[in-house]
Amino acid sequence: MGSCSGDPRLCWATWLLRCASLLLCACSTVANSSGAHVFLNRTQGGCVLFHVAREAGAELKEITWGFGPDSAYTVILRVHSGADSPTWVSLRDKYEHRVHVPNMTSLRIDNLNPGDSGQYRARISLTGGKEFNMNFHLTVYAPVPLPQIRVTSSSITPGWCNVTLECRAQGAMEDLKVTWESKGLPEELEQRGTPGPAPNLWVLDLSLPLSQPNPRLTCVLSNLLDQKTATTDLGAICVPADSHAVTGPSLLVHVLRAVIAVLFFLGAGLCLWKTRDRKQKMEPVRGAGLHEEHRDHDGGIHWAELSR
Template identity: 40%
Template sequence: MDCLCSRWFPTQTLMLQISLVLVLALPSPDSQTIKDPSSSCTLKRILGGSVQLRLNSSLGPNIREIEWNWDSEDDEKPQLLVSWKPNTPNPDWYDLEEKHKHRFNVTETAFLSIRNLTLEMSGLYTAKIKFHSGKSQEEVFRLCLYEPIPHPQIQIYSSSNTSGWCNVSLECGTPGNTGNLTVTWLSQGLPRELEQRGTLGPARSSRNLSLSLPLSHFNSRLTCVVSNPADEKNATLHLEDICPQRGSLQSKWLWRGILLVVLTVSLVAGVWIWMRKKMQTGRGRWVHSPASGARLSSYSPGPSHSGIR
């Protein structure tokens, strides 16, 4: 019996210790966290933009106060921003640096708005909601900021036509800072086999692209999409701009030749008509001869003529 007790007592003690640990690990009913995105970005914006932190909790008569604080990645401890209370005309702002005073705003529904975002304004923003019962809960937002993406450009390094196919080598470039960018090539009007082989589509994530395009798909397009978690820009290139079809070029030159012939014929006809009129006008006058003393009259072409008297 003593042996059984000696074996059971350590086991009971261990179970009691585990239970105490689990109880201590559970959140207190007076303070609970609805959302804690400290390990991921819940809000992604570009520098210079704006953001609004919307609460999931509905405003009710049991809310006494909502307090916003900001835990910047550069600061050691969170900074209190503002205290919002229902039925109060103006929120109570804490002391902020001059450069931040005009960037924060609180709406009538206690949402925190931030404009003209700078890199230092990334970090954790916490809304502590206090109730008249003495309980409280928190909503946490992690704001991550990124550089805006400049408009990309597609550069054609080489192109050649062989047996109805256009062989091209392209590059999608963006000026300035190009870190942490994803490049995707998409197509419109081209055979689906190109995407299935990974040549195009979401599986293609490289700035450089070399492929063969069928010239039969004359109205097709290639699009380069450059993106980061907060922004996206694209550039499009038409297939006819990369590799013009020979038939289309011949038809263009044919129409240009026909137009040139028409213009030449019109010009020659106009000059011939003008010269004919000048010749007819010159033949309608007699020459006066002072030596013979004859008095000549003018000749006018028509049904009746006047001769020398």
């Protein structure tokens, strides 16, 4: 962490180490004025690199890194010139496995969480008794959740579709901003978005002309570092009245076809029943004729015998 001491190989190794630190944590903040305040925004799970530039002609003696506001400032560790490792003072259980000191003037924190948000201070001590502070204000944002659009009410009036939409998401929403984006809607369209009763609820009241084909509406949730969207097709919600006139005759045709089929089967069944009944009536008549014929025949025989 000290100087190269005139050895080119040592200088080259130190330069590579600094470049590797910047690549591992793709965020670098440089400040070189006394009492400067730097504001940083990072995403949960990412990293941050605090860096203090050397003043020309000044030799660093020690840098003390701390956390918290002025009323509750706590020293985390100290970095001494020429030392191989920093000296921990407090909060070691919170930062030990996540805090790294790539060089004398830098401090990196990995695997950030919302609890890491706050003010970090570097107190720089130079040879000759000169000191100054650098303040870094860090805000760690949670990832933006995926929103969902839900239709709470809809109605059709002559020429218009009135619909109320809600954009919902799970998780902490106090740091998120919601916006509505439309595609295929006229600019003069009356629409109004207001925060709902809960921090994760936004409501949009919309009046849509039925003559507008296939409009789409998108809810965008965002913070300073990320955004997520959800899109819905209003054409499936606002069905014009003409579409009902189209479906009416088709339904009547299906009903008529069903009635005709039922009548056909009833007629066929009635014909079969009548045919069977007719056959049953004809069989006794034929049997009776045969009986009469047999009886006449017998009668003729007896008459012949009697005549003899």
